[in-house]
Amino acid sequence: MIELQWLIPLLPFVAALLVHLLSGRPGQQVARLSVALNLVVVILAAYQLFHYIAADTGPQWAALAGGWVSLQIDPLSAIMALVVSGISLVVHIYSVRYMVEEPGYGRFFMLLDLMTGSILLMVVAGDLITLLVAWHLIGVMLYFLLGHNTEPPRTQRYAFWTFIAYRLGDLPLVLAAVILFQTYGVLDFPTLFERIAAMPDARTFMDLPVTGSVAFLVALAAFAKSAQFPLHVWLPYTMEGPTPVSALMHAGIVNAGGIIINRFAPVFVHSSEILHLLFVVGLLTALIGSVLMLTQNDIKKALGYSTMGQMGFMVMEAGAGAFALAIFHLIAHGVFKGTLFLNAGNVINAARRHDGVPNEPLYDFLVERKSAPTRLPWLMIAAVTLIVPLAILVMVHAWAAQDFFQQQGAIVLLFFGWVAGVQVLFSAYRLDTENPLRMMALIILSFTVVVVGYVVVGHTFEAFLYPDAAFRAALYSAASIHELTFNMLVVLLAIIMVLGWMGAYFTRVRRPPADEGNGSTWLILYSLFSRELYVADVCERVTARLLDLSKRLNVWLRWS
Amino acid sequence: MSILLLVLAAFFLPLFPASVVFNRLAAANDHLGVRLALFVLWPQIGVLLILWSDLAVAPGLIAAWALLSALLYAFRMLTVREVGRWSAMLASSAWPLAWLYALQTPGVANLVAFTLALTVAPVLMLLVCAALTTRLEAAYTGLHGGLARDLPRLSGVIVVTTLAAMALPLFPGFFALLAVLGGATLWMAIGILLTWLLWSWAGVRLLEGTVFGPRSGPIAADLTVLAAWGLSLLIGVIVAGGLAWTGGAL
Numbered sequence: 001m002i003e004l005q006w007l008i009p010l011l012p013f014v015a016a017l018l019v020h021l022l023s024g025r026p027g028q029q030v031a032r033l034s035v036a037l038n039l040v041v042v043i044l045a046a047y048q049l050f051h052y053i054a055a056d057t058g059p060q061w062a063a064l065a066g067g068w069v070s071l072q073i074d075p076l077s078a079i080m081a082l083v084v085s086g087i088s089l090v091v092h093i094y095s096v097r098y099m100v101e102e103p104g105y106g107r108f109f110m111l112l113d114l115m116t117g118s119i120l121l122m123v124v125a126g127d128l129i130t131l132l133v134a135w136h137l138i139g140v141m142l143y144f145l146l147g148h149n150t151e152p153p154r155t156q157r158y159a160f161w162t163f164i165a166y167r168l169g170d171l172p173l174v175l176a177a178v179i180l181f182q183t184y185g186v187l188d189f190p191t192l193f194e195r196i197a198a199m200p201d202a203r204t205f206m207d208l209p210v211t212g213s214v215a216f217l218v219a220l221a222a223f224a225k226s227a228q229f230p231l232h233v234w235l236p237y238t239m240e241g242p243t244p245v246s247a248l249m250h251a252g253i254v255n256a257g258g259i260i261i262n263r264f265a266p267v268f269v270h271s272s273e274i275l276h277l278l279f280v281v282g283l284l285t286a287l288i289g290s291v292l293m294l295t296q297n298d299i300k301k302a303l304g305y306s307t308m309g310q311m312g313f314m315v316m317e318a319g320a321g322a323f324a325l326a327i328f329h330l331i332a333h334g335v336f337k338g339t340l341f342l343n344a345g346n347v348i349n350a351a352r353r354h355d356g357v358p359n360e361p362l363y364d365f366l367v368e369r370k371s372a373p374t375r376l377p378w379l380m381i382a383a384v385t386l387i388v389p390l391a392i393l394v395m396v397h398a399w400a401a402q403d404f405f406q407q408q409g410a411i412v413l414l415f416f417g418w419v420a421g422v423q424v425l426f427s428a429y430r431l432d433t434e435n436p437l438r439m440m441a442l443i444i445l446s447f448t449v450v451v452v453g454y455v456v457v458g459h460t461f462e463a464f465l466y467p468d469a470a471f472r473a474a475l476y477s478a479a480s481i482h483e484l485t486f487n488m489l490v491v492l493l494a495i496i497m498v499l500g501w502m503g504a505y506f507t508r509v510r511r512p513p514a515d516e517g518n519g520s521t522w523l524i525l526y527s528l529f530s531r532e533l534y535v536a537d538v539c540e541r542v543t544a545r546l547l548d549l550s551k552r553l554n555v556w557l558r559w560s
Numbered sequence: 561m562s563i564l565l566l567v568l569a570a571f572f573l574p575l576f577p578a579s580v581v582f583n584r585l586a587a588a589n590d591h592l593g594v595r596l597a598l599f600v601l602w603p604q605i606g607v608l609l610i611l612w613s614d615l616a617v618a619p620g621l622i623a624a625w626a627l628l629s630a631l632l633y634a635f636r637m638l639t640v641r642e643v644g645r646w647s648a649m650l651a652s653s654a655w656p657l658a659w660l661y662a663l664q665t666p667g668v669a670n671l672v673a674f675t676l677a678l679t680v681a682p683v684l685m686l687l688v689c690a691a692l693t694t695r696l697e698a699a700y701t702g703l704h705g706g707l708a709r710d711l712p713r714l715s716g717v718i719v720v721t722t723l724a725a726m727a728l729p730l731f732p733g734f735f736a737l738l739a740v741l742g743g744a745t746l747w748m749a750i751g752i753l754l755t756w757l758l759w760s761w762a763g764v765r766l767l768e769g770t771v772f773g774p775r776s777g778p779i780a781a782d783l784t785v786l787a788a789w790g791l792s793l794l795i796g797v798i799v800a801g802g803l804a805w806t807g808g809a810l
Binding site: 067103133136140144150160163164167174175178181182205206549551553554559 | 580583584587632635636638639640645706708709719723728729730734738741742743744745746749750753756757760761764768771772773774775803807
């Protein structure tokens with residue numbers, strides 16, 4: 001049903017036009033019109049996805065008569081169209097009342113519709129030009145949505161940061177499209193990817209490999225759109241925009257990097273070095289995002305850095321060859337981050353009613369007659385914490401896919417799963433509870449349920465997104481490194497992790513007095529992280545210098 | 561003879577320092593009609609001169625010179641506050657790209673259309689400049705900001721025109737840049753992309769100094785509904801024209 005696919009990006013644009021024309025009407029009528037049309041898009045996207053699965057017709061592609069624009073339906077476009085339109089619909093419904101007292105109510109819905117249409121166009125684009133048009137429009141729409149409140153200079157400044165970062169991400173994709181067109185002479189994706197598969201060793205400028213160069217440029221584009229280090233500066237500051245925009249951005253727009261990497265998977269499969277680059281940049285971003293999140297005292301910025309960390313994990317997964325898992329991750333992240341943002345008002349209200357500060361243990365013991373918290377022996381806990389998550393992960397993966405362990409990427413993902421599991425159990429140990437055994441058992445049970453669900457859904461999802469098993473294996477294979485190096489790295493990382501946990505445990509047990517002097521190294525590190533590694537400061541300084549130079553040139557050349 | 565024609569063309573499809581002549585001329589004339597005629601006809605004279613000459617004399621030198629000129633004016637646009645001068649500098653940054661396109665030996669009609677596509681945004685910006693001058697007595701960014709609050713229709717036109725100046729989709733400049741990039745070498749492509757980035761930066765600074773920010777300056781009347789529709793129609797025709805020229809590639 002490729003014909004219906006046209007309606008998916010078209011309807012939001014129609015909604016935007018209608019909202020603009022009818023924006024003079026009082027009340028919430030235009031917003032409800034926008035919501036209704038977006039609901040139709042969600043129904044269409046759901047129908048397309050289920051029809052694609054049920055009819056099993058395989059990917060389809062179609063262009064308008066005259067070859068103006070083309071669309072496609074394949075697993076990636078079908079699933080992402082539903083996700084994007086679904087999140088957008090929730091944001092639309094939320095905004096109907098949330099934005100009603102804001103100036104520019106109609107304009108907001110028009111921009112929201114334009115943004116939705118642009119993302120959907122990117123998702124279903126069937127050729128390079130349509131993709132480029134959509135890719136550019138996303139940045140433009142985001143700029144105007146973030147700057148919806150037109151007066152505060154702070155809002156405009158941070159909207160500008162986002163816009164420039166997105167422009168930095170637009171241009172590498174343009175260059176990638178140029179290289180692909182110059183080399184293979186076609187624009188539509190099906191023919192393009194066929195030719196790439198037939199001629200993966202083609203060369204381009206300066207005798208560089210086409211696939212490697214294009215993969216590198218696509219990766220750069222994804223880094224800027226998905227806030228990878230050091231192009232992350234804009235993300236934590238986007239909270240100046242309205243809350244629904246934050247929700248849409250953190251749940252949907254920022255995922256564009258993962259989508260574009262998956263779209264160009266037939267290029268990445270021939271570019272091992274770039275997959276390694278994705279892994280390293282993703283890992284660095286995840287680490288820096290997480291550390292910066294922990295050192296922020298502004299909760300909104302902390303949420304922004306949390307998204308940055310998650311985007312780092314997503315890119316890292318792609319770098320490990322788990323392309324489908326990156327999409328699964330971005331969907332899961334989109335749902336929970338969207339919920340967090342849209343629920344922010346309720347959290348604030350709840351905080352006003354109850355401060356959330358836990359009682360002193362002495363108060364609990366004397367007034368509420370609760371027995372004192374107990375803890376399990378640390379040796380037992382250490383053994384359970386380190387071994388149980390590993391055992392659960394290995395058993396569940398072995399049950400879900402026998403050949404899973406043959407791929408290095410799979411081991412990497414297991415390793416991170418293990419780290420996350422240990423972290424959960426370690427945190428559980430630190431909780432004060434009357435019955436620690438029961439608490440530990442419940443957490444292990446929850447962890448098992450999560451792992452089983454994640455693994456089963458993950459493997460099913462991977463088979464849906466990339467039905468060709470040979471292609472999936474080729475992606476993992478391309479992401480692999482020398483076996484000895486890989487094993488050494490895993491062991492080294494495991495040792496670092498365990499030492500880190502032990503350090504954290506003994507620091508807590510020792511409980512150093514608050515006034516004990518910290519080493520200057522820690523203070524320097526803390527100031528470095530609390531100032532966000534000075535990346536924003538450096539950018540501002542460079543910007544000021546460039547503007548100064550431009551002004552001097554103009555004066556020197558007498559403004560002509 | 562050919563070299564003489566090329567040197568002459570450097571004044572009309574302006575390459576620095578010959579571009580100073582065009583910028584001085586543009587600044588010297590306040591009359592909108594004269595300015596519009598200058599912006600539309602000036603580069604087409606350059607196109608004619610290029611077509612009569614032989615670019616094969618020094619293609620590398622011409623490409624480098626054109627790129628540096630485009631970059632220089634794009635960079636200088638960042639701090640220009642007078643909207644008239646801003647549009648002249650945009651033209652001085654965009655038109656040199658016609659040299660790069662000409663080096664790819666396109667047809668005559670394509671070269672003319674390419675130059676027209678890059679002329680659209682500066683011409684629209686001249687109309688914005690005239691509208692601002694009429695209402696606020698001066699078209700300076702940062703002087704009378706926050707127009708979005710009181711003059712929504714004029715602000716809308718400024719926003720759309722600035723998007724055209726940034727060569728964003730679906731404006732003709734976007735497709736013109738894709739056309740020149742399609743046959744560009746690596747260094748040429750990087751230079752063009754940098755120029756494109758600088759246009760975006762300059763465009764946002766222009767919006768920040770006019771449409772956005774706290775409202776300041778005298779009370780002024782907004783565009784009439786008729787004028788707003790007229791300009792929207794003009795922009796629609798321009799977009800459709802650009803699509804008709806470049807579309808159908810699939």
